[in-house]
Amino acid sequence: MTGREASERYNIPLSVLREYESWDFVKTGREGSGSGQYDDTDLEYLSLLMTLHDIGFKKPETEAYMKLLLLGRAAGTEQRLTMLEQRRQELLKEIHFREHQLARLDYLRYSIRSSKHA
Numbered sequence: 001m002t003g004r005e006a007s008e009r010y011n012i013p014l015s016v017l018r019e020y021e022s023w024d025f026v027k028t029g030r031e032g033s034g035s036g037q038y039d040d041t042d043l044e045y046l047s048l049l050m051t052l053h054d055i056g057f058k059k060p061e062t063e064a065y066m067k068l069l070l071l072g073r074a075a076g077t078e079q080r081l082t083m084l085e086q087r088r089q090e091l092l093k094e095i096h097f098r099e100h101q102l103a104r105l106d107y108l109r110y111s112i113r114s115s116k117h118a
Helices: 003-010 014-022 040-054 059-071 077-117
Strands: none
Touching: 003 014, 003 040, 014 040, 040 059, 059 077
């Protein structure tokens, strides 16, 4: 699958694909023409990269995670799990904060509706 096809199928901008390629995590075999082919492993890495992006990893975190992955499945497993656990804790804090905001918003709505009927 070409970069353009991967971009369209997985809704990944070509600029993002090129950036991932520049990190050397995706080996497309591109030559001067820029029309390399993505194999199944490349697509798996692209999927993982997009997942890391979607869960809020920033570029340095993504690069660190992928470098650990490329060391070998066992070599960076604990470090990758630690990174994921840290992000999970951050997301839980955000969720709890949003739940608190929602409760306050609902209270204000309730207050307004209650005062209309008083």
